[in-house]
Amino acid sequence: MAIQWDIFRGGQTVPSNKRLSVSINAKYVLTLNKYTREILGKPEAVLLMFKKRDMVIGLSSTHTGDPDGFEVKPKSGGQNFVIHIAPFCRHHNILIEATERFALPGLSREGYLTLDLKNTINVSNRRKRTPSPAY
Numbered sequence: 001m002a003i004q005w006d007i008f009r010g011g012q013t014v015p016s017n018k019r020l021s022v023s024i025n026a027k028y029v030l031t032l033n034k035y036t037r038e039i040l041g042k043p044e045a046v047l048l049m050f051k052k053r054d055m056v057i058g059l060s061s062t063h064t065g066d067p068d069g070f071e072v073k074p075k076s077g078g079q080n081f082v083i084h085i086a087p088f089c090r091h092h093n094i095l096i097e098a099t100e101r102f103a104l105p106g107l108s109r110e111g112y113l114t115l116d117l118k119n120t121i122n123v124s125n126r127r128k129r130t131p132s133p134a135y
Contacts, residue, residue: 020105022115023123026096028086030115034079036105037072040113045069048088049112059083059113098124 021033032040040046043061047068050057062069075082089096100120108114 020107020113021101022105022113023099023101024085024096024115024120025099028084028089028094028096030083030085031075032072032081032083034081036113037081039107040111043072045071046083048085050088050092052092055117057115057117058108059115060111098122100124 016033017035019033020036020039022036023031025031037043040059041061044064045062045066046059047062047066048057048059048070064071070083070085070088072081072083074080088094094117099122101123102115103119103121104116106114
């Protein structure tokens, strides 16, 4: 009797310092790991783009003096970097209620980092508080 094997197509786990990792929180702060910033060319600022039909955010490197740029700042106490994008999110009516990690951040042919808002994973570790019992 022949055995029907199912081949696992997921591949091995890629170390966090060798994969793109980007999250966004309810305060509209993007967090990039060091590797993602390096792939973008270690920019001091980025331009933000939006493809509304597909709900995809694009990031492109720019210089600090660019009036349309958003500063890429080191996150205190770690190897991550943050970008405060609240004006961009308000302009495009993007609503984020919890911390979400982009499941498949990618790079376009033009070298833009692409972030699909329809393909995120909730990574919020906040627990809802339960009311104290009344005595």
